[in-house]
Amino acid sequence: MAEKQQATVYHVTPYDGKWQVKGVGNTRPTKLFDTQKQAIAYANELTKKRQGSVIIHRTTGQVRDSINNKEKKK
Numbered sequence: 001m002a003e004k005q006q007a008t009v010y011h012v013t014p015y016d017g018k019w020q021v022k023g024v025g026n027t028r029p030t031k032l033f034d035t036q037k038q039a040i041a042y043a044n045e046l047t048k049k050r051q052g053s054v055i056i057h058r059t060t061g062q063v064r065d066s067i068n069n070k071e072k073k074k
Contacts, residue, residue: 008052010043012036014059021046044069 009024019039020029030046033039036056043054047069054067 008047008050009055010046010052011055011057012039012043013057013061040067043067 010030011022011024013020013022015029015032018032018034019036021031021033021039021043022029031039031042033042040054040056044067046052047054047067051070053069055063056065056067058064
């Protein structure tokens with residue numbers, strides 16, 4: 001039986017004066033951006049393709065929002 005592919009989760013967090021998109025389990029950022037808005041848009045596109053989710057953090061590190069791009073079962 002084929003293994004079920006795990007959904008991808010990316011976090012948008014502040015990083016050294018910029019905003020990073022970082023996949024869960026990764027040690028380095030996937031990509032850095034000047035604004036949180038740019039980082040969210042990029043992470044959202046990644047998770048749409050992979051049916052994952054985005055966890056958006058404030059500058060303090062607290063979670064402020066999330067986006068779920070997982071396909072709903074019918």
